Amino acid sequence: MTNSQAVDLGALGDLCTPWCVHVVATLRIADLIAAGASDVTDLAAQAGCDAGSLDRVLRHLVSKGVFEQAVPGTFGLNEAAEGLRGPSPGYDLDGIGGRMANAWGSLLSAVRTGRPAYHQILGRPFWEDLDAHPGIAASFDELMGVAGHGTPDPEVLVSNDWAPVRSVVDVGGGTGALLAEILRARPGILGTLVDLPRTVGGSGELFRSAGVAGRVTTAGQSFFDPLPAGADLYLLKNVLADWPDREATAVLTRCAEAARPAGRVVVLGGVSPDEDGGASPELLMMVLLGGKDRTLAEFRELARQAGLEISTAGRLKSGRFAVECSPARGSQPAQPG
Numbered sequence: 001m002t003n004s005q006a007v008d009l010g011a012l013g014d015l016c017t018p019w020c021v022h023v024v025a026t027l028r029i030a031d032l033i034a035a036g037a038s039d040v041t042d043l044a045a046q047a048g049c050d051a052g053s054l055d056r057v058l059r060h061l062v063s064k065g066v067f068e069q070a071v072p073g074t075f076g077l078n079e080a081a082e083g084l085r086g087p088s089p090g091y092d093l094d095g096i097g098g099r100m101a102n103a104w105g106s107l108l109s110a111v112r113t114g115r116p117a118y119h120q121i122l123g124r125p126f127w128e129d130l131d132a133h134p135g136i137a138a139s140f141d142e143l144m145g146v147a148g149h150g151t152p153d154p155e156v157l158v159s160n161d162w163a164p165v166r167s168v169v170d171v172g173g174g175t176g177a178l179l180a181e182i183l184r185a186r187p188g189i190l191g192t193l194v195d196l197p198r199t200v201g202g203s204g205e206l207f208r209s210a211g212v213a214g215r216v217t218t219a220g221q222s223f224f225d226p227l228p229a230g231a232d233l234y235l236l237k238n239v240l241a242d243w244p245d246r247e248a249t250a251v252l253t254r255c256a257e258a259a260r261p262a263g264r265v266v267v268l269g270g271v272s273p274d275e276d277g278g279a280s281p282e283l284l285m286m287v288l289l290g291g292k293d294r295t296l297a298e299f300r301e302l303a304r305q306a307g308l309e310i311s312t313a314g315r316l317k318s319g320r321f322a323v324e325c326s327p328a329r330g331s332q333p334a335q336p337g
Contacts, residue, residue: 017064020057021084022101024067025091029058030084033067033077040073087142095139099129103287116290126288134198141199144174144238152178154185156235156266158314158322162186167231169194171223171255172239176203179235180210192228194219223251227258234258234265241270241282242291245302252306256327265308265325271299272321273313299323 024030027047037043040058044051055073062069066084068076077085084091091097102121109117119125130137156178169192170179176193183191191212193200197220207213219228224247227234234255240248255265274296285291294302300310308325316322 016060019101020061021066022091022093022097023057024061025084025088025097026093027054029054029075030077030081031086033075033081034085038074038076040075043075089139089143092139096136096143097139099126099136100284100288103284106287107283110287110290116287118288131198137198138202141175141202152181153316153318153320154178154181155316155318156182156237156268156322158312158316158324165189165232167191168233168235169228169231169258170235170237171227171251172236174199176200176206176216176218178237179216180207180212183212183215184210189215191216192219192231193217194221194223194227196220196222223254225254227254229258229260230263231258232263234263236265236267238269240267240291240299240302241285241293242289244290244292248291249302249305252302252308252325256307256325260327263327264311267299267323267325268320270294271296271313271323296323304328 040055041051044054066080105121106117167190179191200218200220282293309328311324313323
């Protein structure tokens with residue numbers, strides 16, 4: 001039997017199970033069980049839902065290996081269900097998890113047109129949708145921050161050449177989790193966090209708890225606008241994969257402008273080694289924003305258009321692939337347009 005013959009298309013095409021996972025995560029059923037509830041009637045009462053419907057959802061998940069059912073109507077946690085305890089912004093249908101789940105309904109349109117069709121499902125393009133719904137935006141910031149992602153690794157340089165670095169600008173850095181770790185690991189460095197006003201506005205407590213608030217400034221702005229200039233290091237973590245080529249080049253151009261003449265631009269995420277055989281498909285970014293991952297060769301061309309040249313690239317100790325760039329000598333980046 002070939003691999004293709006062994007594939008269970010019915011299981012691959014089953015939309016029921018992922019929606020059931022999202023529903024029980026949204027209702028925080030695993031937390032209720034952990035707190036002592038087990039009878040489906042009690043669970044439904046505490047979650048504010050219909051007991052019969054919840055019973056059917058949980059029994060389906062039990063059949064898939066999530067949750068246990070010792071006797072009819074009574075449910076318990078197993079190893080898989082333990083993963084649903086605690087805040088789960090990526091699964092919560094009342095937050096960003098719901099937006100991401102529903103966005104998959106635009107996949108056919110995205111494939112047909114080569115453009116994101118998020119607005120066809122949710123009414124607005126992704127970023128405009130977040131602006132219109134502060135609660136969803138806060139959920140997105142939570143997903144992009146420390147919650148669910150662990151403590152960021154402050155070792156972001158392939159060259160490990162921190163000696164000339166006295167200032168770091170984290171471009172599109174969310175609420176500043178990575179920047180806080182960089183500053184905590186290196187007391188002599190100053191930092192600037194650049195992101196939209198609503199996002200950087202939530203960074204204060206994180207910087208205070210990290211003990212670095214006195215060395216951080218924030219710039220509430222779009223990274224398509226001119227960036228704070230003159231820093232030694234401009235960091236783009238998980239930014240470029242959100243955007244099509246034109247917008248990704250515009251972000252790199254702004255970094256090149258600000259980094260001249262001697263700063264560096266470091267890209268973490270969204271670029272993969274050429275020898276890996278191709279960039280990750282990264283379909284979620286395609287349906288949300290029209291973004292994509294790129295091979296190093298594809299990124300090199302974007303960098304060239306932005307007035308940057310690659311200095312070095314490679315795996316960090318964490319296993320992540322990083323690219324360090326410098327402003328190209330004798331050239332000016334193209335103006336974003």
